[in-house]
Amino acid sequence: MTAFTSKIVSTSDSYVTNRQEMLSLIDDLHALKDRARDLSERRRPIFEQRGQLTPRERVVRLLDPGMPFLELFGLANYMVDTDDREKSIPGASSITGIGFINGVRCMICASDSGINAGAMTQKSGEKLRNCQDIAIDKKLPFVHLVESAGANLLKYQVESWAWGGGGFQRLAKLSAAGIPTFVVLHGPSTAGGAYLPGMSDYVIGIKGRGRASLGGAALVRAATGEISDEEELAGSEMHATTTGLVEYLAEDDAHGLLIARDIVGRLDWNKNCARPTIETFEEPIYDPDEIAGVVPVDYRKPYDVREVVARLVDGSEFDEFKPRYGSTLVCLQASIYGHAVGIVGNNGPIDPDSAAKGGQFFQLCDQADIPIIFLNNITGYMVGKEYEQRGMIKHGSKMIQAVANVRVPKLTLYIGASFGAGNYGMGGFAYEPDFLFAWPNAQTGVMGGEQAATTMEQVARGVAERKGQDVDEEAFAAQKARLIHHFDSQADAFYTSGRLLDQGVIDPRDSRKVLGFALQTCWEARNRTLHPNSFGVARL
Template structure:
């Protein structure tokens, strides 16, 4: 055993400042998430008048009580369509995550029709594609509670229509892979949205409110002149008796959710996967709540990533790999919640030795089938003559090559800075980690705002000198400030999560539980046998 001895002083001014800064960021996160819930629930009287259950309550009634639910993409669309932090509503008009239905781990996606009638935002489609990709990778049944006004015609872009086809393609591929897809039609689903039930394996339609049609009554009249009755056109009653689109007709929302739970329970899903092997484990010796005092808000302030690891892993017990070689890159073998895994973290930029160590470590983990957790705290690969001559490019490339091709589960956490190509080597967004979460105070960008602004100043100076002109210091100051503000605005975890560049922002104190849940999800998926078919289940 190699139990880590912490050097953190929880009574120090540094710890207390980190703690206060982190708490403020966590409060912002919770406030933003609550903003979406509050906005949605304002329409509760409208739902009740129609005899419906509001979207957040639909989710809670679908899930097994008392079992964990991992919410995903709770900040999607934040600062995208509305760039005012005081009014922007996160969530992309969706409520989604991984939870349990009749003991079955499922991907669940609820249209939040309490916000703009569930119409699509600029980031709704990327969020949906992300959910579907997770469901495919982790072999999770997909349950979709449908009620959406579809595209907002006042802001609709042709590229949105072109890209939306991917959502239906993914449903077809999930079905063909043997991963069940299911829809509960609580309300309208028209135009392209009609293919949500059309492409799903199981469709439950709610009487009186559920509706699916390629064109609603208004569009039918505009296109053909026909005056159509909405219920005859696409009501669930018609689809259950005439078109055959609906397999199960529910009396109301509650009944529809009961049917959905019953169907999932009858899939016999859990008999087709061996439970992941979990060793007996002890909790960390150090309280995971201390994480918010360990990591500073300022990424330029140093901390030891081992202090983070010690508050995440079982018994604070880990074996460090090549600790004296490339020492700023920390690689360990350990376990979380009884599941053997590896972790890599950074104590600053990655040097040539750190990159080669990481590349070797990734290959060893792949050979041993050890999942890897990436704790991002790096401003990138080292630069300068010394490092270029030492082969920084080729050694960094080895690390990127290795992380691109390892086959084990990969879980990334942005815990501080994640900049430049260091983000790539540490399994950032483009490297398709199975799960990627950000801490509220973390930042990610091509480089920091300060470095970007100084670079711009040097570019302006060099250009003036080449032309033989005097250097305009006022121009430099103005441009440096513009670049600094521009880069700094984009590096915030709230900003990047709003653009669906992670799977969500989490409270650092929840990290151990989130990692454990994600590991179990990945391992369960790897152990599952599917019954694929050629073209997916076609509606008859």
């Protein structure tokens, strides 16, 4: 392969401006995540009074020290419960991601009971189900640290209840697939939440704190008149001695997490996965930290996507596929942490030649069993008489068809604009990439606000002309401003991530590490042998 020669000058005005603007967005990202952390930490005195660990301390105790943890859906529910950007709390009252427990790569979900006692938000259930889907697809043991007040009945929505059953269905699917599921019962798990331990393979209950029941004491009294003690009704000790719901009784949170680590370790999970060949690789010649200055925050400012790739791939080396044909689509062969990859990036809108080139490149990657990485910065496919007559629809459709049907892992990063059908052709959300992350400067939607407003203005002017009506310029200007705001307010990465249209917003400088972690996760899934059964492990 050929090492790329960068043309970036880190002292140039454009680089300095790009870096300042990108770092400002990264600061905004951290500030948003800190909202949930800070709000949860306010209840630390209560956790300490009870002799409990805080939710984030539980996650830290569960994970192997010094090993990577890939957070997923960290902005879930942002701008969903409220339109106030300054007050919206991201995270959907849970902490989720992929990490290592006793050397085993696992999916971890933890109730953030420091926020509204862990009560579910509008996106909590969807976030949980998405994590379960990843666990099923990537063959990851599923570990759930449970302490939740359950559904917020004041915000009841029938569709949330209907979809909610999918979380329990997925627990059954995981078990039947031969993927073990675990619950550490740190606190209450009532009503539908009782099926979280009920449907799991291994349950660890914390003495005096963990509780599971279909009806809490208040509900039981309201429904039947029966006055019940919470421990007798739902406590971990009762379940460990009377119902058999709890397999392992722990003295406190720390003990429960230690038991969980021990159980995961004793399963010898990694014996059913081939050991990866240790590939030698070189770090990029160009520092990934420079990405913050390479990419403009404004997607309308052009740059060479190869400059990004040179800061992601081993040795900053890659070979380019058809560099002189369909040049607005850049197709590269490279490696990341020793994993061979095909990389597709954008240096402009996709024209018919670019689409044809992309469709062929995707098929070649599929034939060679090489994962595809999409660096998604696309304003769309070209329009106009010339491009229509050159077969834009036909070639664009074949590109999209190839994206939809490749069998190799697809990893997508939204690194700028991602509009219209261009999003589809570049492995967007609906095309089910194995992993999909966004940079904080990313903008996604059917089109940009300015483009949408201009299109609607031209249509409205045409209608007025046909009817012989006078044009009210002030009204047109006001409508244009409203449309720009309507489209652009829904396009930024924080807003779309809050709606789970990606798996999280990441610092662009972490992209190489994130891609490497995701590639290894995909490799393990494709090389792991499971031992499925028909119905999952029944609790008897």
